[in-house]
Amino acid sequence: MNSAGLGARQDYQDYTKAADWYQEVAEQNDKVGSFALGVMHENGIGVAQNLAEAERWYRKAAELDHVDAQYRLGKIHAAGRGVDQNAHEAFTWFSKAAQQGQASAQYLVGRMYEAGSGTERDLTQAFGWYQEAALQDQLPAQFALGRAYDVGQGTDEDATEAAAWYRRAADRGHAEAQHYLGALYDAGRGVDQDAEEAARWYREAAEQDLPEAQYSLGELHAVGRGVERDFARALSWFRAAAESGLVEAQYRLGVMYADGIGIDRDAAEAAKWYYAAAEEGDARAQYALGNAHAEGLGVKHDQEQAARWYTKAAEQGLPDAQFSVGQLYEDGRGVARNEGAAVEWYLQAARAGHAKAQSRLGFIYASGRGVDQDDDAAFEWYRQAAEQNEPDAQYRLGQMYATGSGTERDDKQAIHWYREAAQRDDMLAQFALGDAYARGMGVMRDDREAAGWFRKAAEKGYASAQFSLGDLYERGRGVAQDVQEAFSWFLKAGRQGFEEAQYRLGVMYATGRGVGQDAQEAVRWYQTAAEQGDARAQYALAAALSQGFGIGQDHQRAAGWYRQAAEQGVPEAQYCLGQIHEQGLGVDQDQPAAIDWYRQAAEGGLAQAQSRLGYIYVSGQGMERDEEVALGWYRKAAEQNEPEAQYRVGLMYATGSGTARDDGQAVRWYRQAAERGVARAQHDLAVLYANGLGIERDDAQAARWFREAAEQGIAESQFSLGVMYATGRGLEQDYAQAEIWYRQAAEQDYASAQFYLAQILEYGLAGTRDEAGAFEWYGKAAENKFAAAQYQLGQMYENGRGIDQDHGEAAAWYRKAAEQGHVEAQYNLGVMYDYGWGVDRNEGVAAEWFNAAAQSGLVSAQGALGYKYAQGSGVARDYVRAHMWFRIAAASGDDEDRSELLQTLEAEMSPEDIQQAYGLFEAWRQKQPAMG
Numbered sequence: 001m002n003s004a005g006l007g008a009r010q011d012y013q014d015y016t017k018a019a020d021w022y023q024e025v026a027e028q029n030d031k032v033g034s035f036a037l038g039v040m041h042e043n044g045i046g047v048a049q050n051l052a053e054a055e056r057w058y059r060k061a062a063e064l065d066h067v068d069a070q071y072r073l074g075k076i077h078a079a080g081r082g083v084d085q086n087a088h089e090a091f092t093w094f095s096k097a098a099q100q101g102q103a104s105a106q107y108l109v110g111r112m113y114e115a116g117s118g119t120e121r122d123l124t125q126a127f128g129w130y131q132e133a134a135l136q137d138q139l140p141a142q143f144a145l146g147r148a149y150d151v152g153q154g155t156d157e158d159a160t161e162a163a164a165w166y167r168r169a170a171d172r173g174h175a176e177a178q179h180y181l182g183a184l185y186d187a188g189r190g191v192d193q194d195a196e197e198a199a200r201w202y203r204e205a206a207e208q209d210l211p212e213a214q215y216s217l218g219e220l221h222a223v224g225r226g227v228e229r230d231f232a233r234a235l236s237w238f239r240a241a242a243e244s245g246l247v248e249a250q251y252r253l254g255v256m257y258a259d260g261i262g263i264d265r266d267a268a269e270a271a272k273w274y275y276a277a278a279e280e281g282d283a284r285a286q287y288a289l290g291n292a293h294a295e296g297l298g299v300k301h302d303q304e305q306a307a308r309w310y311t312k313a314a315e316q317g318l319p320d321a322q323f324s325v326g327q328l329y330e331d332g333r334g335v336a337r338n339e340g341a342a343v344e345w346y347l348q349a350a351r352a353g354h355a356k357a358q359s360r361l362g363f364i365y366a367s368g369r370g371v372d373q374d375d376d377a378a379f380e381w382y383r384q385a386a387e388q389n390e391p392d393a394q395y396r397l398g399q400m401y402a403t404g405s406g407t408e409r410d411d412k413q414a415i416h417w418y419r420e421a422a423q424r425d426d427m428l429a430q431f432a433l434g435d436a437y438a439r440g441m442g443v444m445r446d447d448r449e450a451a452g453w454f455r456k457a458a459e460k461g462y463a464s465a466q467f468s469l470g471d472l473y474e475r476g477r478g479v480a481q482d483v484q485e486a487f488s489w490f491l492k493a494g495r496q497g498f499e500e501a502q503y504r505l506g507v508m509y510a511t512g513r514g515v516g517q518d519a520q521e522a523v524r525w526y527q528t529a530a531e532q533g534d535a536r537a538q539y540a541l542a543a544a545l546s547q548g549f550g551i552g553q554d555h556q557r558a559a560g561w562y563r564q565a566a567e568q569g570v571p572e573a574q575y576c577l578g579q580i581h582e583q584g585l586g587v588d589q590d591q592p593a594a595i596d597w598y599r600q601a602a603e604g605g606l607a608q609a610q611s612r613l614g615y616i617y618v619s620g621q622g623m624e625r626d627e628e629v630a631l632g633w634y635r636k637a638a639e640q641n642e643p644e645a646q647y648r649v650g651l652m653y654a655t656g657s658g659t660a661r662d663d664g665q666a667v668r669w670y671r672q673a674a675e676r677g678v679a680r681a682q683h684d685l686a687v688l689y690a691n692g693l694g695i696e697r698d699d700a701q702a703a704r705w706f707r708e709a710a711e712q713g714i715a716e717s718q719f720s721l722g723v724m725y726a727t728g729r730g731l732e733q734d735y736a737q738a739e740i741w742y743r744q745a746a747e748q749d750y751a752s753a754q755f756y757l758a759q760i761l762e763y764g765l766a767g768t769r770d771e772a773g774a775f776e777w778y779g780k781a782a783e784n785k786f787a788a789a790q791y792q793l794g795q796m797y798e799n800g801r802g803i804d805q806d807h808g809e810a811a812a813w814y815r816k817a818a819e820q821g822h823v824e825a826q827y828n829l830g831v832m833y834d835y836g837w838g839v840d841r842n843e844g845v846a847a848e849w850f851n852a853a854a855q856s857g858l859v860s861a862q863g864a865l866g867y868k869y870a871q872g873s874g875v876a877r878d879y880v881r882a883h884m885w886f887r888i889a890a891a892s893g894d895d896e897d898r899s900e901l902l903q904t905l906e907a908e909m910s911p912e913d914i915q916q917a918y919g920l921f922e923a924w925r926q927k928q929p930a931m932g
Helices: 001-010 015-026 031-043 051-064 067-079 087-099 101-117 124-132 139-150 159-171 175-187 193-208 209-221 230-244 245-257 267-279 283-295 301-313 319-332 337-353 356-367 375-386 392-401 410-422 426-438 447-459 463-474 483-495 499-511 519-531 535-546 555-567 573-582 593-601 606-610 627-639 643-655 663-675 679-691 698-713 714-728 736-746 751-763 773-785 788-801 807-819 823-835 843-855 860-870 879-891 899-908 909-925
Strands: none
Touching: 015 051, 031 051, 031 067, 051 067, 051 499, 051 606, 067 087, 067 101, 067 463, 087 101, 101 124, 101 139, 101 375, 124 139, 124 714, 139 159, 139 175, 139 643, 159 175, 159 267, 159 860, 193 209, 209 230, 209 245, 209 643, 230 245, 245 267, 245 283, 267 663, 283 301, 301 319, 301 751, 319 356, 337 426, 337 483, 356 375, 356 392, 392 426, 392 860, 410 426, 410 714, 410 751, 426 447, 426 463, 447 463, 447 909, 463 483, 463 499, 463 698, 483 499, 499 519, 499 535, 499 879, 519 535, 519 736, 535 573, 555 573, 627 860, 643 679, 679 714, 679 909, 714 736, 714 751, 736 751, 736 773, 773 788, 788 823, 807 823, 823 843, 823 860, 843 860, 860 879, 879 899, 879 909
């Protein structure tokens, strides 16, 4: 037992007797005896060890102001030895000892103020107590004081003072102080920068087995700063730190094994160290381990494990990992495919400045994959990535400037970004730049420059560039005309499945241009392109089969190919198909079918096809129809107050069936039936009041009669009453009431009510948003063939709103709506076929749906159809039709300025073509009531 514990009685060797003696004096309030007795009970000296007793005697001595007892009592409460752990109690006794100058207690009070343990956090107080203890040469306090000056904690930051206190502790062998002093020399903070001195202090601490110092010394050896560059020594120090559990060293050791730095490359050993650091939460190691599993480097190739580790790193904010997790969710590798989750991870990486994530987000927003399509957002993300020299983003940004998507159209900016990407060897940008020079878009037209850029992309195997370069050789533009060279490039593109090249190969074989004439080869290439959906090739193949050119004459097969081309809108094919139906060549003779195809061809501008159109099917239901007689009998019954007959008479006056239409008479008869409780009469009377037909418009009366009929269960009235509540017509606007009435009608399977009920639920108009409920009611309305509901279901499936995202289901519902003439659904279905979302990609079918929507006046579809014809995408390239549709879109209110595109088209068109295009536009315009 030490002298501090036993005081003047140290000469006693019989500790049991000593304990008795201390007990005797302690009970007389002797603080030294009480303290000594506490020491003996705490350590089991002369008595059985009893921490509770130790605490009791320490407390007695402490209360008598014994400084060491106060310090020991604080330690017992801080550690919870023999008592419940109590930081506040510990702080109280440490403070008493500290105020009496006990250095260790002063240091611990500083620690508790710094941590806010047992007292409110107070960094200024912490600093003051560290200083008190440090001035008494308390070693941990000297280090703590250095740290306070180093980081400006509780005092102003002062690296010079920090260095001084670190040095005092370091000279006494404090490993952490040695390490921090080395760091100051390394950075030149508070001392002159001196890498050798930094290395000396790092080594002092490292040899005391401080892992952080071992790591720092390894870093110096790895770069040769302050010491000789020596990867083997760096590896040795990294290993020492790593084996002590320092995650930074474990990660660095993994990197050295992975890259073969200072040691033979060993992927398995790298993975082992990555794993050690990753398990401790190091984000870089988690990401590296994810890469290892993704590529099967040193570990089993396992996408699920890759996803697990990428996600851990991503959740710690590592942008590379966030991008990789986004890729996994987008592709469905190692995780269930989830485009929404992919977007969220890409966003996190992009906001941290990750260029590839920014570029990917640009693509996602541009295409509307997992998000609402948003060209403005796409443009902004592409711009951020492009400014970081991400080539794909530079190319995409150029596209947006070229098309005016998400920004004002600016061909010069488009060229700038195409060039930036092309110079970084981006194949698509090289092609785009070549195309710009070929068309004179944003630059002076220069076919030689176009050929140069096309060649760069073509030599990388890009089929579009190979075709375009072949086209220049065939025309002799920018290169010496060489049809054999043209054929060679068309062949390269054709073998890659490029339809237009395949069609051109067929033409070259058919005409003997650039290659020996060979009708069979011509047909082979026509058929290859036709089977991929090229309409011109389908028409050419059909013509060859009809004529027996290069293939045996076969009218039946010809009819099949004519039909495919016709269904893609090729007027000549539609006309030929009309002819063969009319003549019975390869098909059964069928005049109605012939008329139908003639009509389609006529609407496409072919004069010959405009001669045959008609309807049949007029029925008499077993008797000659005679509505006047029906009205006579209904009137007789109505005049005898038969309510149903009154309703029927009213109905016939309202529809002009069997008599001249007379809304006043309809009101008269509907009212009589309505007042006698005929629900249908009540409904129809309400309709007349609502529309002011045969009577002055009166919304309140309309609401009254709709309610009468609604309460009798008439679904149409329930729906109409819901509309009046929703719109505030005749009633105070009340979406909750609207929901009630819509629901009653909806539960009777009334499609319009089902649709509008879904709208209220989807948008929360009655107060509670319920997307799942909206989805259910849209589904019921859709099953009832309500086109708008079918369209909304498509929207919900497409965007994953209220249901898991499912492009296949979206396409199926768009189709149902589209087939009922829903214009937006027709357009959206076209988009899905165009991109292959939820359906097999088919640009021809896309063009058909764009055409359907365009014919109905949808501006976006008109513009899209114009691009189809301009590009020959899914339809035969037809500048006349492209020109016509672009002008129609402009006339229909399209904001996009296509004047330059029209000029470009006109540059490729003959005067006769231009005149024809204007004629078609004028013919369309004259048919429009608002413009004719």
